[in-house]
Structures are given as C-alpha cells and as structure tokens.
Amino acid sequence: xxxxxxxxxxxxxxxxxxxxxxxxxxxxxxxxxxxxxxxxxxxxxxxxxxxxxxxxxxxxxxxxxxxxxxxxxxxxxxxxxxxxxxxxxxxxxxxxxxxxxxxxxxxxxxxxxxxxxxxxxxxxxxxxxxxxxxxxxxxxxxxxxxxxxxxxxxxxxxxxxxxxxxxxx
Amino acid sequence: xxxxxxxxxxxxxxxxxxxxxxxxxxxxxxxxxxxxxxxxxxxxxxxxxxxxxxxxxxxxxxxxxxxxxxxxxxxxxxxxxxxxxxxxxxxxxxxxxxxxxxxxxxxxxxxxxxxxxxxxxxxxxxxxxxxxxxxxxxxxxxxxxxxxxxxxxxxxxxxxxxxxxxxxxxxxxxxxxxxxxxxxxxxxxxxxxxxxxxxxxxxxxxxxxxxxxxxxxxxxxxxxxxxxxxxxxxxxxxxxxxxxxxxxxxxxxxxxxxxxxxxxxxxxxxxxxxx
Numbered sequence: 085x086x087x088x089x090x091x092x093x094x095x096x097x098x099x100x101x102x103x104x105x106x107x108x109x110x111x112x113x114x115x116x117x118x119x120x121x122x123x124x125x126x127x128x129x130x131x132x133x134x135x136x137x138x139x140x141x142x143x144x145x146x147x148x149x150x151x152x153x154x155x156x157x158x159x160x161x162x163x164x165x166x167x168x169x170x171x172x173x174x175x176x177x178x179x180x181x182x183x184x185x186x187x188x189x190x191x192x193x194x195x196x197x198x199x200x201x202x203x204x205x206x207x208x209x210x211x212x213x214x215x216x217x218x219x220x221x222x223x224x225x226x227x228x229x230x231x232x233x234x235x236x237x238x239x240x241x242x243x244x245x246x247x248x249x250x251x252x253x
Numbered sequence: 254x255x256x257x258x259x260x261x262x263x264x265x266x267x268x269x270x271x272x273x274x275x276x277x278x279x280x281x282x283x284x285x286x287x288x289x290x291x292x293x294x295x296x297x298x299x300x301x302x303x304x305x306x307x308x309x310x311x312x313x314x315x316x317x318x319x320x321x322x323x324x325x326x327x328x329x330x331x332x333x334x335x336x337x338x339x340x341x342x343x344x345x346x347x348x349x350x351x352x353x354x355x356x357x358x359x360x361x362x363x364x365x366x367x368x369x370x371x372x373x374x375x376x377x378x379x380x381x382x383x384x385x386x387x388x389x390x391x392x393x394x395x396x397x398x399x400x401x402x403x404x405x406x407x408x409x410x411x412x413x414x415x416x417x418x419x420x421x422x423x424x425x426x427x428x429x430x431x432x433x434x435x436x437x438x439x440x441x442x443x444x445x446x447x448x449x450x451x452x453x454x455x456x457x458x459x460x461x462x463x464x465x466x467x468x469x470x471x472x473x474x475x476x477x478x479x480x481x482x483x484x485x486x487x488x489x490x491x492x493x494x495x496x497x498x499x500x501x502x503x504x505x506x507x508x509x510x511x512x513x514x515x516x517x518x519x520x521x522x523x524x525x526x527x528x
Binding site: 096099100103104106107109110111112113114115117132133136140144145147148149150151154155158159162163165166167169170198199202205206207208211212214215216218219 | 260262263264266267270271274282283285286289290292293296297300372373374375376377378379381383409417419424425442444445446447448449450452454455514515
C-alpha cells in the first residue's frame with residue numbers, strides 16, 4: 085500500500101512539474117508530455133496487479149485536468165504497463181540506461197496513440213502534425229534528461245518501505 | 254500454468270480493467286474526476302500566488318521616479334475612460350429608448366469578473382487556461398471570457414475555486430462570427446497552433462464577395478448569434494480566404510492575437526439573466 089502511495093505521489097510530482105513547465109513554454113507554443121515515466125518503474129519492478137493499479141491511478145491524475153473522456157490517460161497508461169510488463173523478462177531492466185530507453189519508447193507510443201485519438205477533432209488535421217512532432221521531439225529530449233533523476237527519486241522512495249532494495253536500484 | 258497463458262495474462266488483466274471501467278457509472282466517474290481535479294488544483298493556485306508575490310517584490314524594486322511617471326499615465330487613462338463611461342451611459346440610454354420604440358428584445362447584460370490565470374495548457378491537442386475563480390464567485394459554464402484584445406474563450410468547467418477556459422485557439426471552440434461591417438454570419442473554429450507561430454483558426458461559409466489577404470486583413474468579430482458572446486468583440490484578423498470546394502462559399506484562416514499566449518489576467522462575463 086505504501087509503495088502504491090509513493091508511486092502515486094511521484095506521479096503527482098511529475099504532473100505538477102510538467103504543468104509548470106508547460107505554463108512557461110506556452111508563449112512559444114511548445115508542450116511536453118512525459119507520462120510514460122509514471123509507468124516505467126512500476127511496470128519493470130511491481131507485480132502485475134499492483135503495477136497496473138499504480139499506472140491506472142497515475143493516469144487519472146493526468147485525466148483530471150484534460151478535456152477528454154475521464155479515464156483515457158488511465159487506460160492508455162494501463163495498456164503501456166501491460167506491454168512493458170509482458171516483455172520485461174526479455175530485456176535488461178536493472179540499469180538506468182535500459183530503463184530510460186524503455187521509458188523513451190513507451191512515451192513515443194503513448195504520445196502517438198494519444199495524438200491519433202485527438203487529431204480527428206481538428207478542423208485541419210494535416211496542419212496539426214508538424215506541431216505534434218515538435219512537441220514529441222521536445223518531450224523525448226526532456227524525458228531523456230529527467231528520467232535518471234525521476235527514476236532515482238522513485239527508487240529511493242520505494243527503498244524506504246521495501247526490504248528488497250536491490251529490486252529498484 | 255501453460256506458458257502461452259502466462260504471456261497473455263497482462264493483456265487479459267488489462268481487458269478486465271477496461272471492461273470494468275466501461276461499466277463504472279458516469280456519476281462515479283464524474284465524482285472521481287472532480288476529486289482528482291480538486292486534488293491537483295492547490296498546486297497551480299499556490300504557484301500562481303507565489304508568482305504574484307514575486308511580481309509584487311519585483312515591482313517594489315522600481316524607483317520613485319518610475320512610479321510617479323506610471324501614476325501620471327494611469328491618471329490620464331482614468332480621465333479618458335471617465336469620458337468614455339459618460340458617452341457609454343448616454344449610448345445605453347439611446348439604445349434603451351430605441352428598443353422601447355421599435356419593441357426590440359434587449360441585449361443580455363453581463364457582470365464582469367476579473368480572474369488571474371493559474372495555468373496555461375497549450376498543447377497541440379487542446380488549448381486551455383485555468384483561472385483562479387470558480388463556484389466561489391458564481392462563475393457559470395459557457396460564460397464568455399475576454400481581455401483587452403477581444404475574445405479569450407469560454408468557461409468549460411467550474412470547480413470550487415478554479416475554472417477552466419477553452420481558449421479560442423482550441424479546436425473545441427466553435428462560434429458564429431462576422432467580418433466587421435458585414436452582418437452575414439460565418440462559422441469560426443480554432444485549431445491552428447503552429448510551434449513558435451501565431452495561433453489561428455479556420456473560417457467557413459464566408460460570402461463570396463468578402464476578400465482578405467495577409468497584406469489586407471479584415472477584422473473578425475463576434476456576431477452575437479447563439480447568445481453566448483456579446484456582438485462586436487474582436488476574434489482576430491482574417492488573413493486568407495479562398496473559394497471552398499462547393500463553390501458556394503469561401504473558407505479561410507484567421508490569425509489570433511499573440512497576447513493570448515501570455516495572458517496573466519482575464520475577465521469573465523457572467524450573464525445577469527440566468528437564461
């Protein structure tokens with residue numbers, strides 16, 4: 085339960101920081117999305133049920149402030165969790181670099197799937213894609229920069245309540 | 254347990270989660286969403302107050318000479334606004350007399366509520382603002398939001414002490430507009446938000462005799478149709494019109510005010526009549 089709480093709080097921190105960054109970037113019409121970071125560590129280290137719940141709850145935080153059907157982010161986060169969980173035994177997952185690469189691919193998938201769900205509402209979908217690709221590029225760069233720090237924060241927080249500290253290190 | 258089933262287990266569990274989520278009653282989802290929003294709201298509001306405090310202390314660093322000069326400028330502005338208010342009162346009286354004579358329905362009255370911007374959320378998917386007033390100031394969903402440059406958008410959700418505004422550049426905003434000096438309505442929809450560029454929107458059903466280009470723009474204003482926005486508020490500048498596929502109308506592009514992307518305060522117009 086405490087592990088879930090820590091993961092939820094770290095997702096909340098991630099949401100708050102990116103919200104402030106997006107507020108500052110708004111005059112340049114840039115936007116960053118790094119939601120996959122909230123899913124990566126639970127998907128790589130948690131049991132299926134606990135990880136799915138953590139990812140789903142994290143998605144609800146992103147859903148709360150978005151003008152989309154409630155649960156869209158949560159279900160997409162759960163989907164990414166299921167995919168990463170499925171192949172986690174076949175990839176190296178104990179070092180930070182591997183985790184960052186997994187987070188980058190997960191974020192790429194999340195961003196594209198989410199864009200496809202939203203692009204139909206645009207009056208000019210073709211003109212929307214250049215903007216989305218610019219946002220995606222910024223998001224991936226930011227994710228690569230902050231992922232080591234964020235994953236370390238999560239790992240340290242989890243190590244406080246879990247005796248199997250090696251699992252998160 | 255067979256290996257194949259073990260591999261499919263995450264997706265079976267996901268399928269169960271998805272199915273369960275679709276069966277959750279709407280009222281529970283609405284309550285959960287409001288709860289999660291109220292959980293996130295204090296973060297933005299606290300940062301917004303911190304930003305105001307930062308601005309206050311940076312203003313305190315200004316010299317007395319600058320303050321005297323600013324005070325003088327403000328006094329001049331107030332004087333000119335006083336004259337405008339007097340003229341406005343006289344014009345409103347004239348409108349009321351004409352409405353009485355011609356038996357016309359009167360315009361909806363509005364109460365102005367100024368609000369600070371807590372958070373800008375300008376993605377390619379949507380364009381929204383969160384403002385620092387909500388149910389505690391009787392804001393209503395659908396109320397128009399304006400600033401000195403014209404229309405900002407409309408209130409889409411109202412929470413306990415914050416509200417969200419769908420920006421006019423968002424693809425979710427669609428309204429009836431007219432080109433200044435014309436009375437034929439045009440359909441406007443936001444949705445053009447290029448990186449590093451000006452936000453814009455699309456206009457459709459433009460009459461064939463209206464011409465505009467980047468060098469010879471036309472001002473697009475609200476039509477007053479639909480009853481949400483008062484007539485005559487600036488939406489943006491029409492920078493391009495070209496015949497649409499059906500040949501009956503034209504369609505085109507509108508450039509919005511660049512200041513929309515850096516707003517720190519807006520005004521919500523709350524209809525005085527609940528209808």
